[in-house]
Amino acid sequence: MVWILLGYMWLFLHRPFEVWPILATIRLERLYMIFTILAWFVIAPKTWTSNRNNIGVFLIGTAIFFATLMSPYSGFGDNLATENWFKCYLVFLLIMTSVKTEKDLKILVTGFVLCFTLYMLHSYREYHNGRGVYRMGIWRMVGVDESSNDPNSFGSSINYVIPLLLPFLTLALQQTKKIRFRLLMLILGILGLAVLCIQMTGSRSSFVALLATLFGVALLSKYRLRVLLFLAVAAPAIWFILPEDLQNRYMTIIDPSRGPANAQASVEGRWEGFHGGIAVWEQNMMFGVGPGCYSRATGSSIQTHNLIGQVLSELGSLGAFAYIAMTCCVLINHLDAFFLYRRMKREGREKEGIYAYRVSFAVLWTFILLLLIGTGSHNAFRPIWVWYGAFQGIAVELLRKKAYASPARIEHARSPRLPGRTET
Secondary structure (H helix, E strand, O other): OHHHHHHHHHHHHHOHHHHOHHHHHOOHHHHHHHHHHHHHHHHOOOOOOOOOHHHHHHHHHHHHHHHHHHOOOOOOOOOHHHHHHHHHHHHHHHHHHHOOOHHHHHHHHHHHHHHHHHHHHHHHHHHHOOOOEEEOOEEEOOOOOOOOOOHHHHHHHHHHHHHHHHHHHHHHHOOOHHHHHHHHHHHHHHHHHHHHHHHHHOOHHHHHHHHHHHHHHHHHOOOHHHHHHHHHHHHHHHHHOOOHHHHHHHHOOOOHHHOOHHHHHHHHHHHHHHHHHHHHHHHOOOOOOOOOOHHHHHOOOOOOOOHHHHHHHHHHHHHHHHHHHHHHHHHHHHHHHHHHHHHHHHOOOHHHHHHHHHHHHHHHHHHHHHHHHOOOOOOOOOOHHHHHHHHHHHHHHHHHHHHOOOHHHHHHHHOOOOOOOOOO
16 A cells, blocks of 8 residues: 555656646546545555644644635635645545554655655756756756746755655665665765755755755764764865856855845845735734635735745634644654653664654654745645654654563564474
8 A cells, every 4th residue: 555655645746747748638646546545445454543743734734624715715626725735635644544564654755755856856857958947047947847846846845855864774774785785875866966956946945954954964963073074075065066156146145245136135025925924814813815825815926935924824823823733743743752762772672663763853854944944935735744744653653662562572572482382
């Protein structure tokens, strides 16, 4: 079942039916979802994984449902943001009822990273074939699809996947020497491609988020001095191979005079989106104006470009409460994972729990990036809020089962059995 779910995730992320229009005429995504649901009915175990992230995701779904229901600007039949979010929620439900073992979790998380890597590779290839946008005085890389191909959106998406390389690295280090080397090279290749693509997007918020991730992980690593030394050597080398226009683009973060006037206007537009979102919320405090309806409500040609402004204006106070609750659920989940893993570490069983623990940490870090990038982006309806909640929820519950497993059962599983010996 996990492989079938990965197939839908790839369709949703890469969106080949937007790249090759002939696939859209056969309703490929809808047909595959019907197939996935039928497969779930036939082969999935259909037992629910209880975790606090279920509450957070449910609250967000409730806020989106009522915001769409009460919206004066759109309904369920013509609101693409609502439709896509509930598609993600359906996948969330299928994951929480289907993925029951650490092996399945490893396949799901690793497969998700590889699916997105294919999307990056395709986008990178098309960029060198002339696909991009000229904006803010530079030629910028875009995603290969149509729905999330904006340079800022594409750069953000890459940042949200990078933390999952940590559990992938953990998985690689558990393999034999030959396989380990190949997987390490693959991980380094994915990271290098991610860094290159983010640079080519010219997205300043994505660039800052990338730096935060690299230096944050370096500081938390037990090899922090080596990693920091590597970054200190690699960063200048990467910087100087960038074209001058991209260097000037990123320098506008600290020196606005290095770029065109519209680059500074872009920053000011983020603040305008925040204040505009507050103004819309004050007139629609409970439910907002509906997902994706900020521009219709204000008559503006652009969205809020700000997470807080987007949530308040489009989902109202109910939505703000839901997103705060979801963030708290992820934080508490990781604290839970931390103490569970520490318990296993005291018992000398840290190797059994390290993968699930690092999945939880990767999800927490991604949520930090969602909030950081959200200062300059309207990212409230991304599938990351939903799917990563499932990844962490399953990881924490698997870790809990291992941590509280009976010591007698653990010793029994470890002890070798003599030939012909029977248990009494």
